[in-house]
Amino acid sequence: MLAGKAGMAEDFFALFDIPRAFAVDTGGLEIRYRDIQSRVHPDKHAHLTEADRRVAMQWATLANEAYQTLKNPLLRARYLLRLVGHETQMENNTAMAPEFLIEQMEWRESVIESREAGDIAGLETLQARLRRQTKAQYATLQADLDEKHDYAAASDMVRQLMFQEKLLHEIDDAIEAIEA
């Protein structure tokens, strides 16, 4: 959606004028996002012409999309891979390591059991364990992307992380369902 818009930046990294890399200074990113929003947000242009208001909405929408993409490590990794022409192709590529899939099934069973037992503490323990594991995987991902430039390995890791983020989400939902 960036191309064609008069002068809008090449990509999300260029938009915020930060280096194109997985490692991001999130504090600096946030400051730049705020700088841009404080210029482009529709509230700053509400009293101006219709043309100005339309451009403001487009820009603010773009800034939000860019910020959300770069702020979230998984989205950022997928976006980076797309920029280097290495689509993660979630839909077509289901070849995952068997041991990973078995582990995922075990996780999922534990979540279902805890959910049925109404065991919030159990779910929170699972959540903490999964978060620790995920954190280590993100460190590997960063090395693959920024140092080794091993995009095939990075794609595999992204696919694994997509499973795990989904699982973390399901644990949230389970806790919510029990509390409700």
Added chain:
Amino acid sequence: MALLQIAEPGQSTAPHEHRLAVGIDLGTTNSLVATVKSGMSVVLSDDQGRSLLPSVVQYGHDGTHEVGFNAQSRQAEDPKNTIVSVKRFMGRSLADIAHVETMPYDFIETEGMIKLRTAQGVKSPVEVSADILRVLRERAEAALGGTLTGAVVTVPAYFDDAQRQATKDAARLAGLNVLRLLNEPTAAAIAYGLDNSAEGVYAVYDLGGGTFDISILRLSKGIFEVLSTGGDSALGGDDFDQRVFCWIIERAELAPLSPSDARMLLTRAREAKEYLTGHGEAPITARLASGEYVDLQLTTEIFTEITRTLVQKTLAPVRKALRDAGLTVDEIKGVVMVGGATRMPQIQRAVGEFFGQQPLNNLDPDKVVALGAATQANLLAGNRAAGDDWLLLDVIPLSLGIETMGGLVEKIIPRNSTIPVARAQEFTTFRDGQTAMAVHVVQGERELVSDCRSLARFELRGIPPMVAGAARIRVTFQVDADGLLSVTARELTSGHEARVEVKPSYGLSDDEIASMLKAGISHASDDAFRRALREAQVEAQRLIEATRSALREDSALLNEKELADVEAAVARLQTVVIGDDRAAIDSAMAALNKATAELAARRMNQSVKRVLAGRKVEELGS
């Protein structure tokens, strides 16, 4: 370190012109209008010094209608034509509304939004709300001595698209230029935050007459960032009245009530609830038309007991909002209480216990929303003063999605996304030669379409016949800064672009609005037409001014031809603006807006580049 002084786009307009702008809190029980006077946000009162306007409209048999206190005083004698709490009906169908059986109205179940049969014909909730808003507009224009540039109208944060659209339609119908729909808790946060120079994460607990909102906001360096929001758009102080009302009927062993007795007892119930805020016991006495006599004592203990589940019902969305924000209670710096219903001691206690801290009550819970809205209106109208460079980043409360195979929902934009936001999704055909595709837009968190709110259905036609899976249809959801959705769909593979733009089905179409406006004008023999022309002229003048000011600063951004085009469009508008041809003014304005599109885009680019360059230099210097 101070560096380049960069003029912001908004600061280039004539500095002396003060534009009249107001904030309106269109509440379930009461409505208010506020404005900024000499840098201070103030609520505007009626000629008797009353700031609250009861959100009640009575449609008389003689063709006149009353709004506010006069209408309220007639509700027992004419319950069927006296509409209270109309906000509960906005963007709602009959099936959505609780306690229909106890309401005295003559409802008409129609496609989409419910309607009411009154002594003055069928009224939609939008029209009833517009009657309330019109009184507030007139109050403000009398107090400020001129036509309003625009208004910020508040809505519950948890209002869905249908309810927001209905509110905006009502404001347009009342002759208001809506600068922004603003979420009520966010408005309260502005009033509170600016008043206290607050920094940190705050929760706003807003229990109004008919709606409940919880918003979690981070206030930092002049930015109000909503992290998450939640609530229940059908839970409020009214429900506490209802519980007391049921308790009265049960205790007094009353026979089925007439509509006017029911209305009177509901009023007694509300009075008893309010009395309990300052007392341990409230007497409830009433003589009914049936001859029955009610004489009861409602104690705080009983009241707390019969409303316990309602109080608990507010805490579930609070937990969810905290979880969505990724925060725990101990990270909340303060809890701002908003809405008259938060005066109830059991609410104060429950919220205090939940957050482990005393809630903040230092602003009047009835007025804080209108005051915040006025501050925002002042800013949006362009009356910017030094120190007014704060910014609001709000979110949508409910996920938006579309129906997929098997009646399941595919979420396109998740709840709590910062607005404005756009998201595109591509779809394909599933049959060979398929030339049309139905798109059903829904809002909500549940997995099944039937559990979500249906916002719009449309059919995309003219897809060129291809084998199954070959067509590529891109559906784009755009949510603007008002939290309102528009959907466009395009077929990408063919050169021929099928394009539709959808406004959700609960909202009124522009034609319907136009015919309502016309009906309003033919009724009132006043100068509505002249008013509309005058407004168009003012708007056109403003557009000419803004364009000239942009050209003064940045004409270098255009080439000769582009510049000539803009100047020609300005000249054309100038010649028609002095006349009385409204259509000609509108079309010349549209042409000028089109001619300046490129200039607007380039100016914005330049502004963004400058702010980032300034940031870079600042970082190097630090």
